[in-house]
Amino acid sequence: MPKQLKPETVERIKQLAARYPKPDGALLSALRAAEREFGYIDAEACEAVANVLGMPPAAVWGVFSFYTTFRKETDGKHIIYVCSTLPCAMRGSERLFDHLSEKLGVGKDETTPDKLFTLKKAECLAACGTAPCMQINEDYYEGLTLEMADQILEDLRAGKTRARHVTQ
Numbered sequence: 001m002p003k004q005l006k007p008e009t010v011e012r013i014k015q016l017a018a019r020y021p022k023p024d025g026a027l028l029s030a031l032r033a034a035e036r037e038f039g040y041i042d043a044e045a046c047e048a049v050a051n052v053l054g055m056p057p058a059a060v061w062g063v064f065s066f067y068t069t070f071r072k073e074t075d076g077k078h079i080i081y082v083c084s085t086l087p088c089a090m091r092g093s094e095r096l097f098d099h100l101s102e103k104l105g106v107g108k109d110e111t112t113p114d115k116l117f118t119l120k121k122a123e124c125l126a127a128c129g130t131a132p133c134m135q136i137n138e139d140y141y142e143g144l145t146l147e148m149a150d151q152i153l154e155d156l157r158a159g160k161t162r163a164r165h166v167t168q
């Protein structure tokens with residue numbers, strides 16, 4: 001049986017869509033709602049959203065696959081987004097990414113075998129003033145050093161989070 005959104009989620013998406021001249025204006029919000037409900041987005045989730053918005057599933061898939069911030073079925077518990085835009089790059093984000101890659105034993109868009117971490121690159125995370133930075137799930141970590149990154153991994157492995165960690 002294909003994925004079905006809960007009636008209350010369908011209703012919420014319809015309410016959102018009603019605010020726009022065309023229902024696809026609510027697409028990103030609808031995908032977020034589906035992500036919250038299913039835990040990730042896949043082709044069936046796209047189809048469920050498409051059915052509510054009256055859009056072709058391929059159009060929904062096209063938008064979903066364009067954005068890197070939607071959780072995929074293969075993603076680990078903690079998705080690490082290392083900013084790769086110029087201000088962060090000038091402050092060492094490439095070295096930070098390479099360090100995390102080596103520590104975790106995974107490359108870009110790969111997930112550790114224990115499904116704990118997925119490593120990704122992101123465009124500007126809007127925290128340029130405290131570069132280099134990364135986002136892990138909903139939490140920001142800024143002004144990072146390699147030692148801080150090691151500690152963050154250790155904390156996450158121990159089940160701790162350190163949101164808005166800033167040193168500058």
Ligand code: FES
Nearest residue numbers: 083088125127128
């Ligand atoms: S360039 Fe990294 S947060 Fe803006």
